[in-house]
Amino acid sequence: MYIGLDLGTSGLKGVLIDDGQAIRAEATAPLEVSRPHDGWSEQDPATWLTATDRVMRELGAKADLSGVRGVGLSGQMHGATLVDAGHEVLRPCILWNDTRSHAEAAVLDADPRFREVTGNIVFPGFTAPKLAWVRNHEPEVFGRTALVLLPKDYLRLWLTGEAVAEMSDAAGTSWLDTGRRDWDDGLLEATHLTRAQMPRLVEGSEASGALRAELAMQWGLPQGVVVAGGGGDNAASAVGVGVVQAGEAFVSLGTSGVLFAASGAYQPDAASAVHTFCHALPETWHQMGVILAAADALNWYAKIVGQKASDLTGALGDLRAPGRTLFLPYLGGERTPHNDARIRGSFLHLDHATDRAAMTRAVLEGVTHAFRDSFDALTGTGTRIERLIAVGGGSRSDYWVKAIATSFGLPIEIPVAGDFGGAFGAARLGLMAATGAGVEIATAPPIARTVEPDLSLTPAFAEAHARYRDTYAALKGRA
Template sequence: MKYLLGIDLGTSGTKTVLFDEMGKSVASKTIEYPLYQLKNGWAEQDPDDWYNAAVNTVKAVIEESRVNPADIKALSIAGQMHGLVMIDAHGKVLRNAILWCDSRTGEECDEITNAVGKNRLIEINANPALTGFTAPKILWVRKHEKEIYDKCSCILLPKDYVRFKLTGKKAIEISDASGTNLIDIKKREWSLEILNALNIDPSLMPEIIESSAVAGTITKEAAALTGLLEGTIVAGGAGDNAAAAIGTGVCKDGQAFVTLGTSGVVFAHTSKPSIDPLGRVHTFCAAVPNSWTAMSCTLAAGLSLRWMRDEFFSYENKEESDKGNDVYDLMTSKASEIPSGSDGLIYLPYLMGERSPVLDPEARGVFFGLSARHSKAHLTRAVLEGITMSQRHNLEVLHEMGICPSVLTACGGGGRSPFWRQMLADILKCKVDTIESKEGPALGAAILAGVACGMFNSVEEGCAKFVVRGSAKSVPDEVQTKRYDAIFALYSSLYPALRPSFAKLASLRKQLDGEKVPKYKSVFSVEFERFGKIISGVDVKKVGELLEKVDCPTDSVAYVPSEPILETKELKEDIQNRVFGGLDIEIGYCSGHNRVLNCLEYHRNSELNITGTDAIFMLAPITAIKDGIVDSSSVETFFAPKGTAILFYETSLHYAPCHSDDNEVFRVCVVLPKNTNTAKPKLVKECDESRMLTHNNKWLLAHSASPEAKMGITSGVVVGTNLKLD
């Protein structure tokens, strides 16, 4: 009898399974290890914990099975993706690995996007820069721990490090390399364009190998530790999800699976790279040669349920464990007694930030609709539903890409639980089936090992021989599906509404942690998105030069709606076509010196501002107006560097006389559709609407301390503190 070993290197622990030549599990062993979270959003592990777990689990299954090591023909590893392992010239680990679920690298993602270009990065790598990926972690270490970076001789991913320790060979396997942000997806090789743009020495990146290729053989030292024979073949292996695909038989077009482990994944196979231009889901190289995958990844799927277990069911967990039962069965049993929708309670599963499809490291978990009548059972059902809703959110993106599986194979906790499996069918609105094997990634790794040693001629042949479909299936319940459609509509509206608040919370956390935060928020930040957007391509340098020619006061504010100096033919044509859809425009300016909020104005048309100096804007949403009154507490302050073109939405109030940050005169170019703007008014024009309206386009709300209010120009009122910049 011939045998194959599949090693599943996960975040919680490493599981090694020994399979016979029919694909039957002969023995298995799991060893857990700690996760280190030194700060909110950080996640690290010791790579040698992985290696020790792999060595000891391999040794344990050989001893338990009493199989002759000579009959074990090959092994490979399925591993958690994206983790950064840095080793020196002697192969020694330089620091703990930064994991896939670590969200510290937001700034580095921005650096990558700016250096490579957002669209170009997706063209080459098929994915945007994400905090979970490896490249931003490399940049973070280079910036914050340069002494470690300078000692680094080679960069590896988690399973590739363990394979290096077993074989002495350095290499990164293709499906895992896909998640670094550093390869050319179509060419299946390192992208020198990206590496050069990020100033990463290509020599740090080892050879890329295919998943089923022979990556090396067991060394004498590793043989002594594991009980394997020296020279046993080790295949390239695969990232955990790519291996899980093989272990569930997903190796051809039209096949897909959903897994709810620590993370949640919807994964589809494709014979050509299918790319989401917005980068909401990932396209990676598959473990099958010359194939690709489209997959989503929510960061805290099973992790959310584990958090519920540890924080809300610790007592029950001990009780059930003493009885030999699994507390998750108790939790899902209690949740099944609650009606779908959890009596109006919705959970957003963003405990570790989020990757797919919202791409936001600052997002955090939310219970929405919590009331005094909700019990632990309600919370549990809401968590289960929220996790599953996140998978539907991702599946809808795959549908947009033309990937529409009618059947999903469920694995992980969601596949084993009849209750959760039915919930998957009802929420995802498709049939859900299962496989007999419960080993998923470990089975996929074993199949890859079988190809490497010649037991199978191809991955497809290995899947056909080893993967057995299960009898447990679930089909959508029409009544529940309709209920979940309504729930999903509200679920999917919550993140957009909370996105700026998540960004504010991130700044607050930094303050509470004693970290230095910028004095003012940036117009390039998430928090600015509801007020306007940055416009690229405008000749801001030319605008700045023209603004320098404008005569502006040094002790007051000047506002001119139309200025001939600025209204050059080239500039007008470009802006009116680039920004205003061809509408005739007028270009004016606001300049001077003023650091006190006197009034807010709202233009019914969108307004383009181009900063000729560093400037500060005070803004409020139009929704802040209640009966012609806005509280100054609704006002937010943003910094815009010189040379920024900003389109303020028509739903934004802003204080037009903005400010420089250095007590000098500011200059801002102001562009609006022609004849929709006025100079600073002296008298209000009566109209059918309220006296807030100073002309047919502009509403004005003034603080009682302002000249406008004292002159009776408007009845629109700003209440609260009259804001003043430091």
Template sequence: MYLGIDLGTSAVKLCVIDGAGHLVAQEAVDLEISHPFEGASEQDCEGWWVATRTAIAALDPSLRTAIRAIGLSGQMHGAVVLNADRQPIRPVILWNDARADVECVDILAAEPLAAQIAGVIPMPGFTAPKILWLARHDPAAHAQIRHVLLPKDYIGLRLHGELVTDPSDAAGTSWFDQAARRWSSRLCDVSATDPAWLPSVVHGTEIAGTLLPDVAADLGLTPGIPVAAGAGDGAAGAVGLGAVHAGDGFISLGTSGQLFVTTDSYRPNVENRIHAYAHTVPGHWFQMAAMLNGARPMAWLAKLLDRPIEVLLAEAAQAQPGPLFLPYLTGERTPHGDTTIRGGFANLGETTTQGSLMRAVLEAIAFSFADAAQAFAAAGTTPTSVLAIGGGTRSDLLMQMIADITGISLGRSDDAVVGPALGAARLAVVACGDRPIEAVMHRPDVRLWFKPKTARDLISPSRLEAYRALYPALKVVQRHLR
């Protein structure tokens, strides 16, 4: 048995697979997010560890003792800052935090080639601008920093005691030289970062450390079992879908959204805000469009209306197109690179219902993937068929909308909701030497394909154009509000 741990934004998710790669068990424990001021998004890394322990404890004891190796996945870009005793100095600044906008501009001004080196233009969600922000706005905390980790690697530290990351998570920091696959001293210099603070980098299929005896006793696991370095959630999702060869791709519909395609070389495309990152497996990179607001607006609306999301989705399926929605609840990366823009509804009327509001939200998520596909096309990549992972894949209506408006066929497997945790477990299989990459990282069986409908009767191109007009319109409104 092999355990995959995925430290998401909204929950810690686990999966256990057997030697044949079949899913045996799953667990999840929810996480809380704090927003101490407008644009800020933080979590307590001790809360991550408590949730991880709780999720593992929920597994059957006999299953826990049978686990041979552990793999890790997690939300990217978060700044876990530790002191000399490897204790957290402050709450973790997350991937969807917008405070370091000015710092991004200053990094690019100090090093005009920063985007070419790091694979994408500096953005506030990345780790390096956050450290520069701390140097300027919380110098007492900055002065205590002796180690910086990515979120999943903090869980790794608690499991095995080492300071290790993998290329895909390192890639999302704005410190990583993607072509050379090593830390860039220049990018550290311009972001108030000592390179000595950064963890060692090994491929996700390699062993980062072995499970500490006291931790094993606490968790009911076997001491000394290997812990794979793992991968950032996007790359781990790719591993779970077998997207580890050039041309393989997928979309992810979690809290955030991604359109992801594996490449066999480093292919930056800074102009279109396509992320060009090192993959977690040797000799590969990937291109990714990253949207800060994936399926999250669906849960946001359900909570706002205090109604079950399943009921609202059923009503959305019956509703006629009416309102439009801009889904940028926490800003947006691809295609705008705008941390300050916020969402909004338009075209409301007397006949607007809660179901039509949810339909507008689903449309907006589909439209964001249309923007991502357009950015990919400008970068010379035009996927026609990809797999899909994440909680948002549960909605047939949303999947069909995305297929219709992007022209991309979407495949959903039985393990679509498992996502990055499955990839983490697969990395564990390889790391402990039980099976080679080729035998483990295969594509799952697709149970249902959502193919674009030529009539596009669920979603129309004219509504896409209306949606695209909302962004510049709301930018003007926003300027007045400020």
């Protein structure tokens, strides 16, 4: 049996799978975020350890863990966890959605080496600008920093005693040479750090160490349980849904939106604001377009009109051509392809004939157009998207999924109900590390149905998307 632990922002989830990859038990523990100042987002790493202990004990209460052979880790990316030479935490972890280091990010991004080596824009949420902020504002903490760890890798340090990171998470730091899959000494030097302060690197499906004997005893696990490298949250989720080969992709209609495509080659295009990261599997990369408000935009609109989101989408009937009303879903700025923190959402071209259904369709269409921006950015770099799976709460809306399928001109597969996310993918990586199994075990989940595009409406969606892009450009010009 194998355990996957997914350290999210709002909670830690654990799943136990058997040799046939069936889920035998699962458990969760909540986590809280601290926001001491505007734009700050922090967590106390000690709460991650408490949550892990709670989840492991709950799994042990539900199933016999004496046959566990491997553990895999998944987690929120980009967070800066700073520890001293004695492995004591120096300050709360600065999380992925913390924007305090926007000035430092701009300075680093102006250095052409960062985009050339990492293949990505230096976003304020990435790890390197956070360390630059700490050096500027908390020099005593910076001076005592012996190790910089990502959230799941601090959890690994506690589990195994080993300071190790893996490629998919490390690619989101702005210090990794993403093509060579190694730390870059020049980029570290640019932020006044050295390789000695970085964890050792492994692939996500490799062993990173063994579970400490005292923890194994406490939780009822055998000695010598292998802990896999694991993956960043989206890479681990991709392993969970079987998106591991070039041509495979998933679209996630969660609070935010993600279009994730696996790639067998390193093909960055930093200017497009596409995230080009290593995958959690050897010799594989992935590209990712990120929308900051996907289902979040629909939920915002549903709250405004006092209706359930599911009722609004369920009343729409069959897909139709986009109307004149436009919605730009930039409620908190946007990443791909705009990298624009200042732009905000808009309804446009409202008239007396605009009713609630028209505005609901406009919201779904606006997010669809934002996904099309990411689709164009990814495919513009040469990334193939031939098979597409939809996940996330928004995928329960057939109207929305069909709109995206029609905009892309591709069928979209809907998995059967079940949890195939980060924790499940982490468990699969634990299985690989413990047994030497290859990528062939990362199969797609059973498919409940396939949503076909309405190719007769694809030109209308293309025309609406062009108007959407023109509207964004006009609004940006007035910002």
